[in-house]
Amino acid sequence: MSSPNAFIPFTKPTIDEATISAVADVLRSGWITSGPKVLEFEKALSDYLGGSIVRCFANGTATMKIALQVAGIGPGDEVITTPLSWVATSNVILTLGAKPVFVDIDPFTRNLDLNQVALAINSRTRAIMPVYLAGLPVDLNHLYSLAKQHQLRVIEDAAQALGSSWGGIRVGHQQGPHDLVSFSFQANKNLTTIEGGCLVLNNQTEATLAEKLRLQGVTRQGFDGMEVDVLGGKDNLTDVNAVIGLQQLKQLTHFQERRTELARHYFEVLRAKKLDEALLQLPPDDFSNSNWHMFQVVLNLNRLDTDRNQIMGELKELGIGTGVHYPVINQFKLYRDLGFKPEDTPIAQGIGRSILTLPLYPTMTNDDLERVVNSLEKVLKRHQA
Numbered sequence: 001m002s003s004p005n006a007f008i009p010f011t012k013p014t015i016d017e018a019t020i021s022a023v024a025d026v027l028r029s030g031w032i033t034s035g036p037k038v039l040e041f042e043k044a045l046s047d048y049l050g051g052s053i054v055r056c057f058a059n060g061t062a063t064m065k066i067a068l069q070v071a072g073i074g075p076g077d078e079v080i081t082t083p084l085s086w087v088a089t090s091n092v093i094l095t096l097g098a099k100p101v102f103v104d105i106d107p108f109t110r111n112l113d114l115n116q117v118a119l120a121i122n123s124r125t126r127a128i129m130p131v132y133l134a135g136l137p138v139d140l141n142h143l144y145s146l147a148k149q150h151q152l153r154v155i156e157d158a159a160q161a162l163g164s165s166w167g168g169i170r171v172g173h174q175q176g177p178h179d180l181v182s183f184s185f186q187a188n189k190n191l192t193t194i195e196g197g198c199l200v201l202n203n204q205t206e207a208t209l210a211e212k213l214r215l216q217g218v219t220r221q222g223f224d225g226m227e228v229d230v231l232g233g234k235d236n237l238t239d240v241n242a243v244i245g246l247q248q249l250k251q252l253t254h255f256q257e258r259r260t261e262l263a264r265h266y267f268e269v270l271r272a273k274k275l276d277e278a279l280l281q282l283p284p285d286d287f288s289n290s291n292w293h294m295f296q297v298v299l300n301l302n303r304l305d306t307d308r309n310q311i312m313g314e315l316k317e318l319g320i321g322t323g324v325h326y327p328v329i330n331q332f333k334l335y336r337d338l339g340f341k342p343e344d345t346p347i348a349q350g351i352g353r354s355i356l357t358l359p360l361y362p363t364m365t366n367d368d369l370e371r372v373v374n375s376l377e378k379v380l381k382r383h384q385a
């Protein structure tokens with residue numbers, strides 16, 4: 001099917017004809033913004049997550065911001081999080097006037113090191129905000145017990161982790177009693193609505209507050225049938241996006257199965273070439289918990305005579321797209337100006353410089369994958385120091 005020289009992107013959404021006609025139906029229906037399709041999507045997500053309370057938002061960033069607002073996070077509060085994430089994670093903390101506290105990561109999982117989290121907790125700490133990089137959760141039992149012990153909220157940035165699980169239970173299904181779980185449906189995620197997100201809440205009061213916060217704080221009650229009692233924004237999902245999500249959700253298990261097969265194949269091929277012994281570090285081969293949102297290797301830069309940029313450029317010339325997820329957040333100017341330093345989280349800093357996302361998406365073929373690995377081998381060997 002795919003031509004031998006076609007460009008292989010690092011990710012690609014899978015949109016079928018049924019999705020396109022479902023979108024056309026909504027566009028023709030006379031109701032195109034938030035309406036019945038959003039309610040149907042929230043119900044379908046709730047079913048997928050074992051009956052949890054779910055509300056949808058315009059994107060993952062808005063979802064996380066509202067999660068923090070629901071948890072009452074504001075000025076003077078500290079939120080412990082990881083520097084190895086998309087900058088949205090800590091931007092929302094700053095947006096609410098709170099302070100992100102960056103804790104270093106575990107070099108193997110590339111997620112927050114929970115032992116270091118425990119050491120960073122103080123009287124101003126209000127919440128822990130872990131990120132499930134590439135779809136691999138942190139140890140959720142450890143996380144919830146830590147939060148319980150210190151009476152902290154947990155706001156899970158599960159943007160990449162829809163379909164992932166821990167101990168056989170889906171992320172967003174069995175959360176701790178003070179937990180909020182945020183997912184993103186941005187174009188690159190395992191399930192996309194183009195842009196969108198959803199929040200799992202643990203009680204009806206907080207769900208009602210989240211509904212108000214996503215639409216100007218308005219509730220349908222009181223004097224003249226409308227009341228505003230909190231400051232909300234404009235963060236609602238549209239029916240056009242929701243109907244894409246409904247179609248994607250039907251295919252999600254199938255998408256994840258294919259991602260998992262491809263991840264297994266990556267391990268086989270990369271190990272057969274022994275690239276993992278000298279030139280790169282493989283991701284954790286956790287096939288019971290990860291949804292394989294990404295397949296990320298860490299380059300052994302001290303065994304190479306060049307940097308990641310050069311490697312990515314040469315791969316691109318061979319028709320292979322790769323990505324960087326992510327440079328550490330505490331090295332960005334905005335954060336350095338606020339006094340954060342990448343050297344404070346040295347493990348994350350090193351991995352942020354050398355992590356590389358290889359192509360992985362449901363319609364990728366085994367031949368595509370082998371082309372990726374052969375090209376990677378060629379480029380790395382060219383630069384072996």
Ligand SMILES: *Cc1c(COP(=O)(O)O)cnc(C)c1O
Pocket residue numbers: 059060061062085086088089131157159160184185186195196197
């Ligand atoms: C995608 C993503 C987000 C933000 O989601 P948007 O829908 O793009 O706003 C946040 N955190 C992580 C880790 C992500 O991957």
